[in-house]
Amino acid sequence: MTTILVLNGPNLGRLGTREPEVYGSETLADIEADLAASAPEGVEIDVRQTDDEAELIGWIHEAVDRRLPVVLNPAAFTHYSYALRDAAAQLQQAGVPLVEVHLSNPHSREAFRHTSVISGVATGVIAGFGSDSYRLAVDWVLRSQG
Numbered sequence: 604m605t606t607i608l609v610l611n612g613p614n615l616g617r618l619g620t621r622e623p624e625v626y627g628s629e630t631l632a633d634i635e636a637d638l639a640a641s642a643p644e645g646v647e648i649d650v651r652q653t654d655d656e657a658e659l660i661g662w663i664h665e666a667v668d669r670r671l672p673v674v675l676n677p678a679a680f681t682h683y684s685y686a687l688r689d690a691a692a693q694l695q696q697a698g699v700p701l702v703e704v705h706l707s708n709p710h711s712r713e714a715f716r717h718t719s720v721i722s723g724v725a726t727g728v729i730a731g732f733g734s735d736s737y738r739l740a741v742d743w744v745l746r747s748q749g
C-alpha cells in the first residue's frame with residue numbers, strides 16, 4: 604500500500620463557506636472524496652487538516668520518518684512559518700517529495716501572500732487551480748513514484 608499524506612493548514616476546514624469566491628464551494632471532505640475516488644488501486648490518500656502549527660509539524664516529522672510523500676497546503680503558515688519550513692526541509696534532506704499546493708493563486712492576491720517560506724524546500728508548487736491543485740499534485744506524486 605502506497606500512502607500519500609495530503610496535509611492542510613489553518614482555516615482549510617472551513618472550505619465550502621470560507622470566501623467561496625476565492626476558494627470555491629467544495630468542502631475539504633469533497634476534495635478528500637474526489638482524491639479517494641480517483642486514487643489507483645493500492646494507493647491510500649490520507650487527508651488531514653489542523654489549525655495547529657505544532658500538529659502540522661508533527662505530521663511532517665511522521666512523513667520524514669515513514670518516508671511518505673506529502674502534498675501540503677500550508678494555508679497562512681505558507682507566508683511566515685519558519686518552523687514549518689524547517690520541518691519541510693527535513694523532507695527535502697530525506698529525498699521525500701513535497702508538493703506545495705494552493706487553491707488560489709497567492710501571487711495574484713495581497714502582497715503578504717506573495718512570499719512563501721515553504722517553496723524553497725518544496726519539490727514543486729501548484730497554485731491557482733482550485734481543488735484541481737490537489738488532483739494535479741497527487742497525479743505528479745504518483746507519476747514520480749513510477
Ligand code: DQA
Nearest residue numbers: 677678679705706707709716
Ligand atoms: C491558500 C492561500 C493562503 O494565502 C491562505 O492563507 C489560505 C489558503 C490557498 O489554498 O489558496 O488559507 O493556501
